[in-house]
Amino acid sequence: MKKRVLLTGASGSMGSAVLEAILSDKGFEVVVLLRRKRVNERLARILTRKYHSSIEIVFGDLSNYDDCMAVVDGVDYVVHCAAIIPPVSDHNPDLALSSNLGGTRNLVNAAKASKNSENIKFINIGSVAEYGHRSYPAHWGRVGDPLLVSAYDFYATTKVKAERHVVESGLEYWVSLRQSGILYDDILFHNMNDGLMFHTPWNCFIEWATARDSGRLIRNLLVLDSTEMLAPDFWRKCYNIGNGEEARVTGFETLDRGMNMMGRSAKDIFKPQWNATRNFHCFWYLDSDKLNDYLGFRSESFEALFDHLTKKFWYFKLGKPFPKTISRLAIQRLFHDSNAPMYWVSKNIDGRINAFYKSWEDYQNIPRCWKDYKLIESASLRDISSAQLLDLRGKTEISASDIAFIRNNEFDGQNRAVIFSHGYDESKADSQLGLEDMQSAAAFRGGRLTSSTMVAGDLYTKLEWECHDGHKFMASPYAVLKAGFWCPECCQPSPWDFDRLAKKIPFYAQIWYNSHSEDEDNVFAEDCYKDIL
Numbered sequence: 001m002k003k004r005v006l007l008t009g010a011s012g013s014m015g016s017a018v019l020e021a022i023l024s025d026k027g028f029e030v031v032v033l034l035r036r037k038r039v040n041e042r043l044a045r046i047l048t049r050k051y052h053s054s055i056e057i058v059f060g061d062l063s064n065y066d067d068c069m070a071v072v073d074g075v076d077y078v079v080h081c082a083a084i085i086p087p088v089s090d091h092n093p094d095l096a097l098s099s100n101l102g103g104t105r106n107l108v109n110a111a112k113a114s115k116n117s118e119n120i121k122f123i124n125i126g127s128v129a130e131y132g133h134r135s136y137p138a139h140w141g142r143v144g145d146p147l148l149v150s151a152y153d154f155y156a157t158t159k160v161k162a163e164r165h166v167v168e169s170g171l172e173y174w175v176s177l178r179q180s181g182i183l184y185d186d187i188l189f190h191n192m193n194d195g196l197m198f199h200t201p202w203n204c205f206i207e208w209a210t211a212r213d214s215g216r217l218i219r220n221l222l223v224l225d226s227t228e229m230l231a232p233d234f235w236r237k238c239y240n241i242g243n244g245e246e247a248r249v250t251g252f253e254t255l256d257r258g259m260n261m262m263g264r265s266a267k268d269i270f271k272p273q274w275n276a277t278r279n280f281h282c283f284w285y286l287d288s289d290k291l292n293d294y295l296g297f298r299s300e301s302f303e304a305l306f307d308h309l310t311k312k313f314w315y316f317k318l319g320k321p322f323p324k325t326i327s328r329l330a331i332q333r334l335f336h337d338s339n340a341p342m343y344w345v346s347k348n349i350d351g352r353i354n355a356f357y358k359s360w361e362d363y364q365n366i367p368r369c370w371k372d373y374k375l376i377e378s379a380s381l382r383d384i385s386s387a388q389l390l391d392l393r394g395k396t397e398i399s400a401s402d403i404a405f406i407r408n409n410e411f412d413g414q415n416r417a418v419i420f421s422h423g424y425d426e427s428k429a430d431s432q433l434g435l436e437d438m439q440s441a442a443a444f445r446g447g448r449l450t451s452s453t454m455v456a457g458d459l460y461t462k463l464e465w466e467c468h469d470g471h472k473f474m475a476s477p478y479a480v481l482k483a484g485f486w487c488p489e490c491c492q493p494s495p496w497d498f499d500r501l502a503k504k505i506p507f508y509a510q511i512w513y514n515s516h517s518e519d520e521d522n523v524f525a526e527d528c529y530k531d532i533l
């Protein structure tokens with residue numbers, strides 16, 4: 001008997017790679033849910049021709065609960081890749097909300113209501129955008145770090161809320177895999193169509209994942225699980241997806257590698273001030289090896305992917321003699337896009353400037369020539385074992401000297417790194433975690449645990465907590481201690497209020513003051529992201 005898999009998002013860059021990988025194994029049949037539109041009808045014909053009876057295409061909409069019920073019925077696995085991602089989500093936030101949050105809720109609820117709910121396995125794809133921004137020396141991170149969604153990033157707010165619904169679903173089998181920046185063959189074509197491409201700071205740290213490896217990851221998960229080779233402790237956890245050491249680079253290095261395909265440097269095409277300096281996301285993972293240890297999916301390095309692209313798009317090098325023309329026609333034309341920082345500069349949009357550059361003054365102070373701009377080379381920071389390390393794990397107070405270390409001062413060539421605290425004794429096994437660990441974690445988050453009992457080691461029965469602002473809420477110990485969630489009322493934007501929250505919540509302050517100052521006082525309103533519509 002073949003195992004039956006529901007796959008959402010099969011038309012996307014990750015979902016299409018997942019579909020191909022799963023159906024390379026004879027043990028599975030896949031139900032694909034596609035929104036009815038012309039391009040998907042064409043895709044359906046192509047997929048049916050290619051996979052015959054191994055695939056069933058259903059047209060429907062995740063935001064419709066009945067559609068979700070119909071496709072969840074009878075499946076063994078739900079692989080939920082579907083999401084409206086930036087830049088589409090930036091320009092169509094209503095669709096992002098109904099699809100990303102509404103759709104995930106519907107799917108989870110359908111899985112819970114299905115006859116097979118005790119055995120169904122729900123694989124959610126989360127996002128690195130949930131964590132918000134990190135600069136040197138806060139460039140290493142892990143699951144459990146706080147979720148400090150960047151201002152205006154409405155997409156990430158939908159991903160945080162949707163993931164929380166999965167984590168707290170009560171399903172017997174779920175995982176949330178937080179996807180990183182994803183590299184795929186058409187990335188250059190897709191990314192050079194929107195002002196979004198300038199949101200990535202040059203000195204931003206990215207551990208890429210490739211679409212093909214992510215496809216393999218999901219296939220290996222299904223194969224190992226269905227042959228009972230997957231350790232049972234794999235389930236009911238969040239993981240970071242990343243391709244590991246070979247894929248750890250910076251924003252500049254990534255774009256520069258893309259421009260190398262043309263025989264040019266990014267410096268020939270871009271100017272330093274065109275890109276934001278903060279308020280993005282991505283970091284290098286302290287814990288992405290975990291997923292690879294379970295699933296052994298990594299086989300494509302950053303360099304191998306770009307070698308492949310260089311061969312595939314051999315004609316890019318024809319552009320080599322014309323860097324100024326390419327800069328003007330392909331890049332600077334995007335300054336008219338309302339999602340581009342240069343557009344915000346030209347329209348004096350203070351909120352965006354404050355969020356993405358800190359202030360007008362900071363924007364003005366960015367060197368206009370590359371020779372004056374301090375780029376960080378990833379090679380100098382990759383080896384964390386030789387770093388000057390501030391290890392805050394287990395700490396419940398963050399001192400002024402810790403903050404001084406964490407603050408993103410100008411890069412001085414030193415290999416420094418920080419591992420952040422989750423506010424409880426992490427040396428304890430999960431089975432040993434009890435009330436005092438919950439109380440400690442709550443205090444580090446500026447609040448308290450109001451439940452007075454818990455069964456030691458039970459990380460999934462919800463407890464009652466209270467935030468610094470008096471909001472009472474129910475959350476599992478796993479969600480709070482292990483996955484970075486806190487008060488659903490004031491700590492999940494929108495509005496984006498982290499300047500105020502960081503003053504009350506040490507758990508947030510330790511990362512927030514990496515790229516913000518104590519004297520900043522921004523509140524980005526609930527609907528601020530609509531300014532570019």
Ligand SMILES: [Zn+2]
Binds near residue numbers: 467468471487488490
């Ligand atoms: Zn609150």
